[in-house]
Amino acid sequence: MTKLKKIGFYLMIALISFYLLFPFYWALNSSLKSEAQLQMTPTTLVPIDPQNGSFSPTFMNYASVIKDKQFLNGIANSTIVAVTTTTMALIAGSFAAFAMGKLRFKGRKQMLYVILAMTMFPQVTILSGLYAIITTLKLNAWFSMILTYMIFTLPFTVWVLTSFFKELPVEIMESANVDGCTPFQTFRLILLPLTAPALVTTGLLAFIAAWNEYLFALTFTAIEKNARTIPVAISFFTGIISRQEPFGEIMAATILVTVPIVVLVLVFQRKIIAGLTAGSVKG
Amino acid sequence: MKRKLLTMMMAFVLVLTFSVAGCSSSKDTNDTSTNAPDTTQDTDKDATSNDDSSKDTTQDNASEDKKSVVTVACGAVGIELDLTKKAVELFNQDNPNIEVRVLETPDLAQDRLGLYLQFLEAQSSDVDVYQIDVIWPGDLAEHFVDLYQYGAKEVAGDHFAPIIENNTVDGKLIGMPWFTDAGLLYYRKDLLEKYNLEIPTTWDELETCAKTIQDGERADNPDFWGYVWQGNAYEGLTCDAVEWIVSNGGGSIVSPEKVITVNNDKAAEIIEKAASWVGTISPDGVTGFGEEDARNMWQTGNAAFMRNWPYAYVLGNSDDSAIKGLFDVVPLPKGDAGRGAAALGGWQLAVSKYSNDPEAAAKVALFLASYDIQKLRAIEGSFNPTIKSLYQDEEVLEASPFFGSLYDVFTNAAPRPSTATAPRYNEVSTYFYQAVHSVLTGESNAKDALLELEIELQDLLGFEVGAPE
Amino acid sequence: MMKGSQKSELAKREQRLAYKMLLPTLVILVVVALYPLVNVFVTSFTDKTFASSKKAEFVGFDNYKELLSVKIMKLPKVENEDGDMVYENPLRILPRKPMRYKEAFQFNFFGNRYVFGATNPDFLSSIGNTLNFTIWSVLLETILGLVVAMIVNIKFRGQGTMRTIMLVPWAVITVVSARIWEFMLMPTRVGLFNMIGDWLGISNGSVSFLTNRALQLPTIILVDVWKTTPYMALLLLAGLQIIPGSLYEAAKIDGANKFKQFIYVTLPLLKPALVVALIFRTLDALRVFDLFQILLNNQRYSMATYNYFQLIQAKRMGMSSAIGVLIFILIFVFALIYMKGLGVDSDD
Missing domain, CATH: 3.40.190.10 (Periplasmic binding protein-like II)
Structure with missing residues (x-):
């Protein structure tokens, strides 16, 4: 790359990063403001003192969020629910995707659509049906959420992974066959590692989808308040009086919730990518 | 090396967060609910529900x-x-x-x-x-x-x-009444005094006062507005608009005797009046305002008058409020009805x-x-x-x-017609505030919007049409 | 003969394995999805009231008729009070029994004036809003997502960080991200955009992005593009990653420039990933709920928020189920178009 090209490239990166990050920055900025500072006209790019205009962030919002048991509880619940959901979706999904992408059987195409059909209704339409199932089965809140989140995570994982399995050259299957591998062994030992980037991606997307889900969680944790996930916990943030909305606290909570995920991704990223390159060399 | 350290630290923080969360959730069992461990709620709840058939007969001797x-x-x-x-x-x-x-x-x-x-x-x-x-x-x-x-x-x-x-x-x-709420007019004592104005008692007076103060304050505060209220298309607008119409003698959409009264000149007149506030004494964006938007603007000192519920009183006097001690509340202004109305x-x-x-x-x-x-x-x-x-x-x-x-x-609070139109009140209210909102944003005029609304409500409820008493 | 039966034995084994591996998915499907789905279909043919002991009656296609009936009628000219010739008020022209047709819009055609009446103009406009939203946001997200994905697929210093940054909008809780934008879009200088607009002197600092009808959809589309571009980018990136580098090398040797490489190597190989990403993005966009609900309230409906209105506010469960079914069909149509249109459906 020439120097000019390089500069242009990094400029573009900077532009995209700015675009992706500035609303998040605005959340950070807002989380450091008091209610009065939030409502200043014109609004300020950093928290400043309304009187003398000096830089003066407040950590009040963070303090009250961290003090809130429901918030920390929510993080734990969300983690448990989202991790379990993702794991289940990936296991069931990769099995199904292998069948769909690499095995020949009757009704394959129809099956793909049937699985997609699972997720084609708006959430609110199927909510009461789901609620009926849950009350009949007497499931607790965690299981209710994990199970119902399958509705949107499973079809997604199946479809994405199927498209990746299809991409893998048929020769791999055949050569494995010659080596005496059963199809399942081929799947577990050879294909699965090869689709690892797709697994990570779908897992990540499914994890975040489950982490962010609100309507189901609100309904299914209505009775069990200790099972409330983080979006629900945040929606339960309230001011000191009804109708008052603690915007600063909501923003602080958002920052506190998003940062660990981002860090997680960062860590994952390194590990996975390293693992991947190693794996593919071996494969 | 440095990076690895950072990663480790982050991971440590994460683990810490979760373990703290774990602790607090287990502690929760003792103190969130006043006298019952919450986590076991479901199981022992079921136990109570399973034997409720026997409960009625054995209640007396089993009550201990x-x-x-x-x-x-x-x-x-x-x-x-x-x-x-x-x-x-x-x-x-x-x-x-x-x-x-x-x-x-x-x-x-x-x-x-x-x-x-x-x-x-x-x-x-x-x-x-x-x-x-x-x-x-x-x-x-x-x-x-x-x-x-x-x-x-x-x-x-x-x-x-x-x-x-x-x-x-x-x-x-x-339902047993627990606590109540009613629409109030908030006004700035200091500003009325500064411009030598009386507390407005009619909508016309409110308009004039708001205009006078707004014109004066704009000199050093370009963000200042005369009057803020709830104009978004939601239940809050139904409250505001019912207040306007009742205070102008235009009835409350549907009377308790189940007569659709909303399509009348008094109602049209006051809705048109409110529409004329948008962009003059109230910000253009007021058609997107809820209670909190109005209060936020008011509490930073950027408004002379506000329609809101009593909750804003307590918050307006909190320590970081710009208008602490500078305001008071009175009943909402009146129109042709001769007295103001507050939505219940x-x-x-x-x-x-x-x-x-x-x-x-x-x-x-x-x-x-x-x-x-x-x-x-x-x-x-x-x-x-x-x-x-x-x-x-x-x-x-x-x-x-x-x-x-x-x-x-x-x-004297004016109830919305929720009992007369049950069980379809929510739809009535939605059609109503959408009609009013369309007038506020200038997409429609009050006469047409109310005529259309009247027909809509007839279809929905099957009630007669009549004049407000 | 011997060979043939062996082969079919093998095929049978393969088929059995396929069913076995599909089993977990199918079990989950039956447990969670079957009942609600069937329930929605059945309910859509009844007049069931939500949360009510009122007995539901079977009403056939009435709900669908009420949602979708339209009528176009000519407006005659009549004399008004002032003696001027004006077009008749559509209220007087459109039929009211057995179902009332409401004016959706008017149009001129060969010198005549017509009114387009619908039994439920709110729902029809919600379809329009949703389709408009879907087409624009998916299109923009795909283009932007592709750009982002290709950039982070290049090896450079800070690639890992960039891949993480890329994910931030998607990681912000959906309900909250709508609130962040709502705050930035405030119709006064409390909002970031109005502050900037005022500062640059291009507006008076009180643009109401969310109540001005012309600005509502573009605003919402931009918010959605910000939020979901990462989703697209990540899926496309995964697709890019499995394209073997050797193919590019080969193309280079053949003298293909960067653009040609993109057209002849990248795009065809990316197609499967692209189709899946498109299907799921479209599916989400057609069901868009949070953004419309939080940012537009009941000012303007998407199909899903109108559905919510019918269920929670109007408690018309039959009607809301019918809307759900219509959304379902629409999504299906889109999925088929993508599959056929991009030729991914072929069994290879």
Whole structure:
């Protein structure tokens, strides 16, 4: 790359990063403001003192969020629910995707659509049906959420992974066959590692989808308040009086919730990518 | 190396966060609920529900060892929850046999309704007492018991008559009034004084005052506006618009006698007037304002007048408020009707038909809405009582001096037509605020919008059309 | 003969294995999805009221008729009070029984004036809003997502960080991200955009992005593009990663420039990933709820928020189910178009 090209490239990166990050920055900025500072006209790019205009962030919002048991509880619940959901979706999904992408059987195409059909209704339409199932089965809140989140995570994982399995050259299957591998062994030992980037991606997307889900969680944790996930916990943030909305606290909570995920991704990223390159060399 | 360290630190923080969360959740069992471990709620709840057939017959002799469990679904906002828990404690001193659990529900009325509907659709016995909005008794009546059958007869007369009337459906008392709300006009004392103006009592006066102050203040504050209110397309606009129309003698959409009255000149006139405020004395964006948007603008000192509920009074006098001590409230201005009107808001306690022990649940509801508890809530949380005599109570008035001036507002509060149009009030209200909103944003004029609305309501309700009395 | 039976034996084994591996998914499907789905279909043919003991009656296609009936009628000219010739008020022209047709819009055609009446103009406009929203947001997200994905697929210093940054909008809780934008879009200088507009002198600092009808959809689309571009980018990136580098090398040797490489190597190989990403993005966009609900309230509906209105506010469960079914069908149509249109459906 020439120097000019390089500069242009990094400029573009900077532009995209700015675009992706500035609303998040605005959340950070807002989380450091008091209610009065939030409502200043014109609004300020950093928290400043309304009187003398000096830089003066407040950590009040963070303090009250961290003090809130429901918030920390929510993080734990969300983690448990989202991790379990993702794991289940990936296991069931990769099995199904292998069948769909690499095995020949009757009704394959129809099956793909049937699985997609699972997720084609708006959430609110199927909510009461789901609620009926849950009350009949007497499931607790965690299981209710994990199970119902399958509705949107499973079809997604199946479809994405199927498209990746299809991409893998048929020769791999055949050569494995010659080596005496059963199809399942081929799947577990050879294909699965090869689709690892797709697994990570779908897992990540499914994890975040489950982490962010609100309507189901609100309904299914209505009775069990200790099972409330983080979006629900945040929606339960309230001011000191009804109708008052603690915007600063909501923003602080958002920052506190998003940062660990981002860090997680960062860590994952390194590990996975390293693992991947190693794996593919071996494969 | 450095990077690795950072990663490790981050990971450590994460682990710490989760372990803290773990600790606190286990600690929760001891103190979130006043007297019941929460995590075991489901299991022992089931136990109670399974043997409820035997309960009726054996209640008397089993009462020493058997506890009735009553779950109250209510507001969770800051002090609100603490006060409810306090009340529950008091209740348990006299009623050790009834175990009361507090279930927090979302603060947003729409979310709360959605949740309640799921419970009611499933005829769930998980919740016994529901905190319901003043506009819900009609719509939800079929799911709740008649509190008159459970001892509300003696106390109903102590409460404001319009609220009791609102909560009475086919002669049954669906909800016990818990606390009330009404629209008020907030004004800046200092600014009225600065511009030598009287407190406005009519909409015309309000317009003039707002304009005068706005023109004057704009010199050093370009963000200043005369009057802020709730103009977004939501239930809040129904409240505001009902206030305008009632105060102008245009009726309240549908009369209690089930006559559609909304399409009349008085109504059209005042809605057009309100539309003329947008962009003149009120910001263009007011058609997207809810309560909080109006309050935020007002509380930073960027508005001369505001229509809002009493909650803004307490917050306006908080320490970081720019207008602390500089404002007061009066009843909303009047139009042709000769007196102002305040939309009736507030919350009631209703007892679910699907409760395993409605007797105990009603007892809890009546206790929470009783004189002593409402007094406690008025003093410590500024909740407006629904019991008339509390507005003369010295301790209450000392804690919230503005309560005294609210008495007249509450006795004359204008209910929205929720009981007359039940169970279709929500649709009526939606069509209504959408019609008003279309006038405010200039997409339609009031005459056409109201004619269209009238036909819409006829189709929806099948009621006659008539003039407001 | 011997060989043939062996082969079919093998095929049978393969088929059995396929069913076995599909089993977990199918079990989950039956447990969670079957009942609600069937329930929605059945309910859509009844007049069931939500949360009510009122008995539901079978009403056939009435709900669908009420949602979708339209009528175009000519407006005659009549004399008004002032003696001027004006077009008749559509209210007087459109039929009211057995179902009332409401004016959706008017149009001129060969010198005549017509009114387009619908039994439920709110729902029809919600379809329009949703389709408009879907087409624009998916299109923009795909283009932007592709750009982002290709950039982070290049090896450079800070690639890992960039991949993480890329994910931030998607990681912000959906309900909250709508609130962040609502705050930035405030119609006064409390909002970031109005502050900037005022500062640059291009507006008076009180643009109401969310109540001005012309600005509503573009605003919402931009918010959605911000939020979901990462989703697209990540899926496309995964697709890019499995394209073997050797193919590019080969193309280079053949003298293909960067653009040609993109057209002849990248795009065809990316197609399967692209189709899946498109299907799921479209599916989400057609069901868009949070953004419309939080940012536009009941000012303007998407199909899903109108559905919510019918269920929670109007408690018409039959009607809301019918809307759900219509959304379902629409999504299906889109999925088929993608599959056929991009030729991914072929069994290879």
